[in-house]
Amino acid sequence: DQQVKQNSPSLSVQEGRISILNCDYTNSMFDYFLWYKKYPAEGPTFLISISSIKDKNEDGRFTVFLNKSAKHLSLHIVPSQPGDSAVYFCAARGSEKLVFGKGMKLTVNP
């Protein structure tokens, strides 16, 4: 039973445009959500997070939106840069551990 889903395996965008990465979850008890970025053969690095009591959190080029009624969150990257090309994981906190999605590969073309 996959509680955190990233339904699109990949996304390709042009440099300077917006990248929108989506994530859906099924467990309404999740209270905290995170996005991680991962390059091949490296560990994930934390990008941005949001508490379930908020609907938006912004950090530079990265903004995360949370729609609790739809159990949906999204990560917006504006403007996208070639260095943003990586696999992005969304994660949700439940029962003192994180539940990760399967990841989405973002490619930003120069």
Added chain:
Amino acid sequence: DGGITQSPKYLFRKEGQNVTLSCEQNLNHDAMYWYRQDPGQGLRLIYYSQIVNDFQKGDIAEGYSVSREKKESFPLTVTSAQKNPTAFYLCASSTVAHYEQFFGPGTRLTVL
């Protein structure tokens, strides 16, 4: 520099041998975690520990064992009972009160 170290980066073992993966952190974090990543599978939790001398099974603990004798160290042993040990293994840590987990660089284990 504070961080998490995992060694070695690449590890090769023969089938049937136990192998231990190292994870050390100097972030003074109480909680530590082991994940496994397979292609298309995301990160799956193997074991986690919230305090020294205590640990809990994650979603895929069968064939693995851990110990937590020191706050800084959380080694993972992949035993011969693990049916598909070839994978990328990630160690992480976090403060108990915070939710962000910080990851090490990972160990690629290949069983021949």
